[in-house]
Amino acid sequence: MNTLLQVRGLAVNYGHVEAVREIDLDLPEGQITTLVGANGAGKTSTLLALSGLVRKRAGRVVFDGRDISSLAPHRIVSGGVVQVAEGRATLTTLTVRENLELGAYTRRDGLAARASDMEHVFTLFPALKERAQGLAGNLSGGEQQMLAIGRALMAKPRLLLLDEPSMGLAPIIVQDIFRTLRRINADGLTILLVEQNVRQALKVADRAYVLETGRIVLQGTGAELLAEPRVQQAYLGG
Ligand SMILES: Nc1ncnc2c1ncn2[C@@H]1O[C@H](COP(=O)(O)OP(=O)(O)OP(=O)(O)O)[C@@H](O)[C@H]1O
Ligand SMILES: [Mg+2]
Structure with a gap:
């Protein structure tokens, strides 16, 4: 399968705070990839760095074979990487x-x-x-x-970045949003979904990464991570 977005060694700092510490991601074309983690894990910082909205301390971002690491945000959008803002x-x-x-x-x-x-x-x-x-x-x-x-x-977009679309919404609305994401994906759009709603995100995702204090600590298919004891204990209430 073609890798639509490849990230290598991405790091983001805010002053002395190391928000993202050299992470690697591979997003297969046509799939939903999710990045889950607790408050402050570095999810938003990762998306903002991919969109060119915060400075990368280090790292390379390749989209469809083209290095977009240092493009301006509007060039990244017109290139096909579009973020749905948090909030x-x-x-x-x-x-x-x-x-x-x-x-x-x-x-x-x-x-x-x-x-x-x-x-x-x-x-x-x-x-x-x-x-x-x-x-x-x-x-x-x-x-x-x-x-x-x-x-x-x-x-x-060719790649849609979403930052916690379920935040603050009633469960029935969340279901609706996730159903629509599935449908958009079935039409061929590649998705990177950031979520604190770990269960829903892993259910909908083909591939998943768990981020803790700026580092990737687990990765696998959505189904693998749903079954992973460390994920169940830390994010799914045992
Ligand atoms: N503008 C900023 N200035 C200083 N520190 C920041 C800034 N934005 C985020 N941080 C810090 O960087 C770290 C990662 O934050 P980030 O917002 O990326 O996490 P997150 O996983 O999106 O969290 P949440 O689930 O709460 O949205 C945290 O320690 C946060 O306090
Ligand atoms: Mg966030």
Whole structure:
């Protein structure tokens, strides 16, 4: 299987804090990979470094055979690596449709392609279609997460990075979000999913990494890690 994203020796520091300590990742094309870990393990820092939004102290990031380690964030996005922000970060004073249009700002293709992609987002998330003209600020938490994902899809990603999409949402909404991620993945999109909801993330993931204090301590298939006693003890309540 083709490796779409290869990371070698990635390190991120904030002053003296070593948030990420030389980690390696391999994301197979077409699969869902998850990075799980507790508060402060370095998950967000890893994603931000891949997106070019924090400085890497060390490391190399190769996307589809091309070294993107030192590209500017907008070049990384237009290259096909698109992050859904933690905490959703939709623009609450703009409408749902305007938020989606903003997602496409790095694209150079025509209006027709964008319109058709917006229709696709509305098919994935019918609730957004109903509220297309409404302000994003009036959406529920789950709908805002959907909008954040939809906006990322409007950038036409080949790799989607998600930072804790389940955070703060009711279990039924979480199920919905994970189901949609599966569907997007089945359509061919490669996904890197960061989660504290370890059980759900391992269930949905083809490959998984466990991050503790900035280091990868375990890796395997999602099913392997679900069955791993160390994972069960530390993250799944025994
Ligand atoms: N801007 C910052 N300045 C200083 N230290 C930071 C900064 N952001 C994160 N850190 C520290 O870096 C480490 C990794 O944080 P990070 O946010 O990457 O973890 P995380 O796994 O995403 O945690 P969470 O599950 O809480 O989102 C932590 O020790 C955190 O306190
Ligand atoms: Mg985080």
